[in-house]
Amino acid sequence: MTKKSIVPEKMRSVVDKAGYLPGLLIDNLLVMSGQIGRDDQLRIPENPEQQFQLCWDNLALVLSEAGATFDNVIDITSYHVNMSQHMPLFRKIKDSRFPRATCCWTCIGVSELAHPDLLVEIKCTAYLG
Numbered sequence: 001m002t003k004k005s006i007v008p009e010k011m012r013s014v015v016d017k018a019g020y021l022p023g024l025l026i027d028n029l030l031v032m033s034g035q036i037g038r039d040d041q042l043r044i045p046e047n048p049e050q051q052f053q054l055c056w057d058n059l060a061l062v063l064s065e066a067g068a069t070f071d072n073v074i075d076i077t078s079y080h081v082n083m084s085q086h087m088p089l090f091r092k093i094k095d096s097r098f099p100r101a102t103c104c105w106t107c108i109g110v111s112e113l114a115h116p117d118l119l120v121e122i123k124c125t126a127y128l129g
Helices: 008-018 048-065 085-099
Strands: 002-004 023-026 029-032 075-080 104-110 120-127
Touching: 008 048, 008 104, 029 048, 048 085, 048 120, 075 085, 085 104
Parallel strands: 075 104
Antiparallel strands: 002 023, 023 029, 029 120, 075 120
């Protein structure tokens, strides 16, 4: 088994601050830590649409660093604060960025995430075979 840390340059400060890997490539399987909607300066926008867009941007960044795209994703788990309130907007953004019906997806409603302003966190697994 071979393992390779996946850390996009724009996420180095997150790794230093939080001490986790954005992704770990194990042979042909990319396991990604949950990504959130924050910008390069670690700011979290209050606007749900901006936050959801940034979350998908960050997922794409980790995938790209590993040589993958959303087409390689085989499983998604998303964690949502106020899920019923935000799901229509979240789905709209997801459907505009991510190929529909191409992987497994589990949505979980939670009372809070690691920062009080966060509305969603998305964890993915991708196959690069």
